[in-house]
Amino acid sequence: MQLQSFGAACTVTGSMHLLTLDTPGGQRRVLVDCGMFQGGDEMEARNHEPFPFDPAELDAVLLTHAHLDHIGRLPLLVSRGFRGEVHCTAPTAALAETVLPDSARLQTDGYRSEIRRARRQGHEDQVRPPLYEEADVHRTLALLRPHLTFGQTEKIAGVRVTPERAGHILGSAYLLLDTPDARLLMSGDLGNRESGLQLDFTPPHAVDAVVLETTYANRTHRPWAQTLEEFRDALRDSIRAGGKILIPSFAIERAQVILHTLKELMDSGEVPRIPVFMDSPMATRATNEYFEFGDELIPRVRDALQAGEDPFRPSTLHVVPTSAESQRLNKYDGPAIIMAGNGMMTGGRIQHHLKHHLWKPSTNLIIVSYQSPSSLGGRIVTGADTVRIMGEEIAVRAQVHTIGGFSAHADQDDLLAFLSTAGKPHVWLVHGETAVMDAFLPVLEAHGLKGDIVPDRQTVDLLGPGFPAGRPPGLVVEGSAEHAARVTGGE
Ligand SMILES: [Zn+2]
Numbered sequence: 001m002q003l004q005s006f007g008a009a010c011t012v013t014g015s016m017h018l019l020t021l022d023t024p025g026g027q028r029r030v031l032v033d034c035g036m037f038q039g040g041d042e043m044e045a046r047n048h049e050p051f052p053f054d055p056a057e058l059d060a061v062l063l064t065h066a067h068l069d070h071i072g073r074l075p076l077l078v079s080r081g082f083r084g085e086v087h088c089t090a091p092t093a094a095l096a097e098t099v100l101p102d103s104a105r106l107q108t109d110g111y112r113s114e115i116r117r118a119r120r121q122g123h124e125d126q127v128r129p130p131l132y133e134e135a136d137v138h139r140t141l142a143l144l145r146p147h148l149t150f151g152q153t154e155k156i157a158g159v160r161v162t163p164e165r166a167g168h169i170l171g172s173a174y175l176l177l178d179t180p181d182a183r184l185l186m187s188g189d190l191g192n193r194e195s196g197l198q199l200d201f202t203p204p205h206a207v208d209a210v211v212l213e214t215t216y217a218n219r220t221h222r223p224w225a226q227t228l229e230e231f232r233d234a235l236r237d238s239i240r241a242g243g244k245i246l247i248p249s250f251a252i253e254r255a256q257v258i259l260h261t262l263k264e265l266m267d268s269g270e271v272p273r274i275p276v277f278m279d280s281p282m283a284t285r286a287t288n289e290y291f292e293f294g295d296e297l298i299p300r301v302r303d304a305l306q307a308g309e310d311p312f313r314p315s316t317l318h319v320v321p322t323s324a325e326s327q328r329l330n331k332y333d334g335p336a337i338i339m340a341g342n343g344m345m346t347g348g349r350i351q352h353h354l355k356h357h358l359w360k361p362s363t364n365l366i367i368v369s370y371q372s373p374s375s376l377g378g379r380i381v382t383g384a385d386t387v388r389i390m391g392e393e394i395a396v397r398a399q400v401h402t403i404g405g406f407s408a409h410a411d412q413d414d415l416l417a418f419l420s421t422a423g424k425p426h427v428w429l430v431h432g433e434t435a436v437m438d439a440f441l442p443v444l445e446a447h448g449l450k451g452d453i454v455p456d457r458q459t460v461d462l463l464g465p466g467f468p469a470g471r472p473p474g475l476v477v478e479g480s481a482e483h484a485a486r487v488t489g490g491e
Pocket residue numbers: 065067070168189
């Protein structure tokens with residue numbers, strides 16, 4: 001039972017985990033997630049690196065959920081030769097149908113404008129082509145098999161796979177993989193048990209090894225009630241300032257949580273009704289899937305949906321369909337809330353709103369999502385005086401509010417609660433910054449669990465040489481003959 005992580009190892013984006021599993025029918029190679037690196041140029045350059053394995057030799061791909069950092073490189077995998085099946089839950093497939101075409105469009109549009117600029121400067125040879133185009137996305141969507149159902153075991157490539165509710169976003173699953181040797185749990189992203197929309201994760205039964213996300217493994221989220229108060233106060237202060245209120249948000253889950261919360265705060269009179277502009281066509285399309293799969297959501301929201309209400313529509317909501325209308329918002333007078341993507345502000349319509357408003361002291365920027373340190377959002381949060389947006393240096397004079405409690409990710413308490421029913425597995429840490437994982441290791445130890453950080457690209461034996469006696473698992477160093485023998489094909 002071996003793992004090589006080609007993304008989300010010592011970082012939080014680009015999730016891609018190659019499992020080599022012994023089954024009665026022989027060795028199988030299963031890829032769990034195929035996500036995109038996000039959060040700044042340096043990180044995004046990694047998306048263009050060749051896969052360190054031959055996509056055509058994979059036996060199957062399993063998806064945990066539809067966030068771009070878990071599925072964003074799938075079309076690239078297909079364009080480089082993968083022809084197998086991609087297994088996921090029905091909501092994940094439905095959301096992928098929104099996320100992946102949008103990703104292709106963003107890339108081709110970005111490429112066109114970059115190449116125009118580069119030609120004028122005479123270095124068009126330095127512009128990277130898009131990772132993939134819409135045709136690759138269509139081929140990818142045709143490979144999706146949306147048959148995974150929580151609690152039901154399927155045999156996939158000779159491996160028994162059981163998805164369970166992860167409580168992170170619509171359709172998110174953690175995966176139990178059974179081979180004759182052992183039972184492995186791939187956590188994907190686990191939910192915050194105080195999330196505003198999702199039901200809690202299903203507690204796992206005993207497993208032998210866990211590959212665990214650790215985005216917030218070093219901290220505890222504010223309680224939900226306190227988060228709502230903070231958000232309400234930030235909104236009231238911002239409305240008093242009279243300027244624009246910008247809320248950068250990811251299109252899936254965060255956008256719906258914020259819309260639902262705005263509706264509740266405005267309906268109860270806690271926040272004055274001012275116009276809310278939803279300037280993200282992708283978030284608007286994703287919201288439709290929440291109607292489709294409403295029985296996945298917390299009872300309050302599910303009941304509202306069943307009663308024919310729209311829990312995601314504050315009465316002052318305006319949907320902004322086209323980018324021309326988005327541009328016209330710059331001339332809109334008076335206070336208004338503008339929600340736009342992307343959540344880390346590294347691209348999308350939020351960028352032109354920031355360019356027009358970030359330098360004004362009357363603007364309020366309310367941050368409700370994780371900001372990677374290298375992203376534009378990360379630089380704003382850490383107090384940069386100026387930031388570069390769309391080729392222009394912009395002063396940061398807006399009030400910046402950071403509301404951490406909206407996170408859709410498990411915090412330390414959630415992770416420990418999750419592990420508390422999982423027996424005594426070896427815990428392999430992924431999907432976190434190194435400092436966060438370093439801080440979490442002693443916490444695991446204090447709870448009687450052995451943990452290790454999954455190194456980038458190296459092969460780890462998930463059960464260790466001494467399994468099940470609990471000896472430390474061995475690492476195969478990249479570049480060694482043993483490693484070379486394991487990485488077949490390569491590109
Ligand atoms: Zn996620």
